Amino acid sequence: MAKFLEYVPGNSFLHRMNPSVKLICAVLFAIACFATSNLAFLLVLLVGALVLAASCGLGRETAGLCRAVFAFSLILAVVILLTTPHGVPLVPLPWGFIGTGSLLAALTVIVRLMAAAIPLFLVFYVTKMNDITNSAVKQLHVPYKYAFTFTSTVHFIPVFMNDMAGIMEAQTARGVEFDGSLVKKVRLMIPLCVPLLVSSVRKTNSAAIAAEVRGFNLRTRESGYKDYPLGAGDWGALAVCVLVLAAAIALAALGL
């Protein structure tokens, strides 16, 4: 199983797509998820996203992502359940009630977040970091410094996660028990953020220096080696995503 947000080599349709198109499609897909509240449509989008993930052999990674997004969206869902008294009352609360509408709204949030997150995360699993940077610079005219900063940030996420795991292992070896409730785990992890922060700042500084001594400041839009031509598949994917967005907006406009 690949590490979080780390490129997984492959030759699937998604792997072969133009990096900028992948990024644009993922963003359009995410906007579509937020444009509509139609649960059936969102479920179709979620299934579509899961099929995409399976098509490039990233089922396990996506399942892991879904678990993480589910845990996060569950918090939002609980808040919605407790604060949105809609539909037929099911459970009375001192300040209102939990109704069928509340359940639907909570479920919609969970499905929406999962459907929106999957394509965005897939982009990073199926695209080399340099291709995202170079394509964004060449085709989307994003300034190189911003594109590089963005991809470097993504690049460092697994590095910092590994560092945190290392720090936790070292603490475990010294008798700290991270097993137990989430609250206990968080309480034990907070002091570890200081060494993580120190090592992160050091690593970031080293990376910046290493990039600078390899001519980072000389980079221009034209100096990228690879070209990223758009193929028929890219245009097709763009068209599908635009249609999905249009359908989501139409459903919202019709109040469905």
Place this chain on the structure above:
Amino acid sequence: MIEFKEFSFRYREGEAPVVRDITLSIPDGCFVGITGAAGSGKSTLTYAINGIIPHCYPGDFYGSVTVEGLDTVEASLTDISRVVGSVCQDIDSQMVSTVVEDEILYGLENFAVPKDEIPARVDEALGAMGIADLRDRTIDSLSGGQKQKVAVASVIALQPRVLVLDEPTAELDPASSVAVFDLLARYAREHGTTVVVVEQKIALLSDYADMLVIVDGGRIRFADTPDAVLAHSDELLALGVNVPRATTLMNALGAQGLYGGPTVRNVAGAAAALKEVLA
């Protein structure tokens, strides 16, 4: 030519200079090994060559450091990086790409190397480091030694006239360390590149370096051929420099008048010398 003239440097957050009164000339094409105890100022010397000080780590800079005629204080870091290729100590932080080929391309793209030259440069760099088969591998899947070779390859693809490496074998086993030094030395010989390596493994350095520089407390204590430097094994040990035991043994025999031959650097040399003495 790299020239230090009465160079001293104190980091802005430091209380005392880390290096003091350094005067040293490194001729073109020379393979120089810098060693010394931890905190002696070895890395600071490499930072002075590649311009990291004072450009990235500010402080009080005295004297001058020139590399191929460029004053490293007056020249911009970018201008210095056209001449000096650097491999940092923290290899993982140096990697900006997810795939080996992209890592090699990174510097070439930055320096706007003509596109028709790039494939040959990438092939040559990968070939020189013996990692042509790793071209499409993800960086994350590589061993420490392989990452080290990728880091060196990504720098030599830029064809720098000076190559600066800070502890390139720190995380490598002895066999991988020798492999990296073999490849480096061969590349430097073939291209006339000046190489400056900071390294703790003095025995390894002695086998490859034309000049060995021993730093202690921010000052150069010895700067000579490996044989000449290793002849001072007692002083080196007192400075915290780990001299090969074979060298220490033969130097001790020499001090007793039992051996008068050249400095011995390894067990094989000591065995041959002892056989000669006992014959």
